[in-house]
Amino acid sequence: xxxxxxxxxxxxxxxxxxxxxxxxxxxxxxxxxxxxxxxxxxxxxxxxxxxxxxxxxxxxxxxxxxxxxxxxxxxxxxxxxxxxxxxxxxxxxxxxxxxxxxxxxxxxxxxxxxxxxxxxxxxxxxxxxxxxxxxxxxxxxxxxxxxxxxxxxxxxxxxxxxxxxxxxxxxxxxxxxxxxxxxxxxxxxxxxxxxxxxxxxxxxxxxxxxxxxxxxxxxxxxxxxxxxxxxxxxxxxxxxxxxxxxxxxxxxxxxxxxxxxxxxxxxxxxxxxxxxxxxxx
Numbered sequence: 001x002x003x004x005x006x007x008x009x010x011x012x013x014x015x016x017x018x019x020x021x022x023x024x025x026x027x028x029x030x031x032x033x034x035x036x037x038x039x040x041x042x043x044x045x046x047x048x049x050x051x052x053x054x055x056x057x058x059x060x061x062x063x064x065x066x067x068x069x070x071x072x073x074x075x076x077x078x079x080x081x082x083x084x085x086x087x088x089x090x091x092x093x094x095x096x097x098x099x100x101x102x103x104x105x106x107x108x109x110x111x112x113x114x115x116x117x118x119x120x121x122x123x124x125x126x127x128x129x130x131x132x133x134x135x136x137x138x139x140x141x142x143x144x145x146x147x148x149x150x151x152x153x154x155x156x157x158x159x160x161x162x163x164x165x166x167x168x169x170x171x172x173x174x175x176x177x178x179x180x181x182x183x184x185x186x187x188x189x190x191x192x193x194x195x196x197x198x199x200x201x202x203x204x205x206x207x208x209x210x211x212x213x214x215x216x217x218x219x220x221x222x223x224x225x226x227x228x229x230x231x232x233x234x235x236x237x238x239x240x241x242x243x244x245x246x247x248x249x250x251x252x253x254x255x256x257x258x259x260x261x262x263x264x265x266x267x268x269x270x271x272x273x274x275x276x277x278x279x280x281x
Contacts, residue, residue: 016063027086050088103184110167
C-alpha cells in the first residue's frame, strides 16, 4: 500500500513538472471560502485559455525542486493552506481581469472579511416589526416604524473595508437581502517566464491606466508635431500644418501659384478699390 502511494505521488509530481515546463504563466490562488459551483463555472469560462488544477503543496514543492529552475523557487513561500493552480500562456494581467470579472456577490457568513465598506441605505426594509428591530439596533442601525414596516433611519456603515463580519451582522445582512461579500478566486502570486509578481502588484485600475495611456499618447503626438517628426499617426496633421504655413507664406510674399492665385487677385482687387477711393476723395 505504501509503495503504491509513493508511486502515485511520483506520478503526480511528474504531471506537475510537465505542466510547469509546458506553460509560461503559473498562478497560485487560495481556495479559502471558494464555493464548488464557482470553480465549475470558472473552469468553463477558462476552457482553452487556462488549465486549473488542485495540487497538494508538498507535491508542488517537490516538482519545483526537481525542475531546478532558480527563478521558480520563489513560489514555494506562497504554498500555504489550500491552493488551486492556474497554468496558461496568456498575459498574467489579462488572467487577473478574467478572475475579477468572474467574482459574484454573495451573503456574508461569520468570519468573512468585508471587501469594501458595507452601507445599509435609509429606507423601508419591507420587514414587519418584531425581533428584527433589536437585531438591527445591535449592529448600530437606527430604525423607526412606519406604515407597518421597519424603516432604516439613515444611511449606516455597519462594517469598514477589511473588518471581520460578526455572526449577528451576517444574520442582519441576510435578512435585509444585502449581498456584501464578493466570492471568487484571488491570485496570491503569478510566475511569468522567470518573473514573480506578487498579489499587490497584480491589481490594476483599468480606468486610471487608460487615462495614463491617453495622456502619454497626446504628449507624444504634441512632441512629434512640434519636432515635425513624421509618423503614421501624425503625417496627415503635419501635412495640414505645412500646407497652412506654405499658403500663408505665399500670400504674404505675393508668390503666385495655382493654390493662392485666386486669393492674390482678390487681395489686389480690394487694395485697388481702396486706393481708388482715396484718389477720388
